[in-house]
Amino acid sequence: MCVTCGCGNTQEATLSTAAGTVEHEHEHEHAHGEHEHVHADGTRHTHSHGHAHQPVTQVPGRDAYLIQLEAQVLGKNQLLAERNRGWLTGRGILALNLLSSPGAGKTTLLERTLSDLKGELTATVVEGDQATSNDAERIRATGVRAVQINTGTGCHLEADMLQRALTALQPPPASLLLIENVGNLVCPALFDLGEHAKVVIFSVTEGEDKPLKYPHMFAAARLLLLSKIDLLPHVRFDAELAVANALRVNPDLSVLRLSAYSGEGLSEWYGWLRNERAACARAAA
């Protein structure tokens, strides 16, 4: 049961900050005003009136009505995502949505990036996982503020979760916001959060055909980081083939190769971040 309002809805994501506060959010249904309706044959009935006005036709021979909706199922998420994007853009905050399979090295890359760029920029982090605050704690150990979102049964972050995280984090203007999505190569591709770009991390311990097996993620991303390249001498992984497969799915994808462990390729990644931050600052000006 929800401790805030007493309702029985327990399926929603929880959010925890460094102070340990846990929020819970969901929608409550609200009533619409009732009004009386008189039919042509004189019968009366009372019904409530909704917000939307769609074309309605009576089903022949039955007291039933067909309502044309043409509603996008993800329309509400899209609307919230655009609101987040406007909020972030107006403050010159560069927000990146980091996506990968579990274990591709997202958190390790974040730790290294945040440590290396500490003197250069202010960053905040949103961590998404089904359970535990382990990743947010790893980020906080680098001195960077982070909130953890636990999605519970959910397998991806949604725009309303980012909205709550932004309220809790209050990222400063012109800062960098890194959003580590739930480790999953399918669902997070479908849900826009309001980020400026999706960055997909693909490690050399995975299969070269992963972009072909999970094309949605690679199609939605702007940048591919081929990670753990220090392991290339030890694994049977054809990096050229892997990159070619990713480019087949998304010919516009930028590709960088790096290792958060050895440091190889990190300067190019930091260069990409600097360019994006500069573009973001120009957009806000």
Place this chain on the structure above:
Amino acid sequence: MHELSITRNVVAIVSERAVGQRVTRVRLEIGCLSAIMPEAIRFCFGICAADTPVAGAALEIDEIPGRGRCNQCGTEFALSALVGRCPDCGHTGLRLVAGQEINIKEMEVEPCV
């Protein structure tokens, strides 16, 4: 797994538009390249609809085949995956023009007695 959250969205949108009337039928449009499994939506629908005005409603799903347009010559062609090759010029750069829909087309309601 994202089908659960998508189905919850469907039930929420339909319940809101039903404004207290009983929903007897819902018709969805799902693109074959949308990464949504119609079977999983059907599985989740009855569970998500329980205790809502949508409980017991029939679910119909129209599957929309994928179509791509070649970035080079503009030819439109059927697409069964996100990756494809233009049948006319062989170019692999393409833009999806259909197959990514996740829409609620229509719903049927019966006024409450």
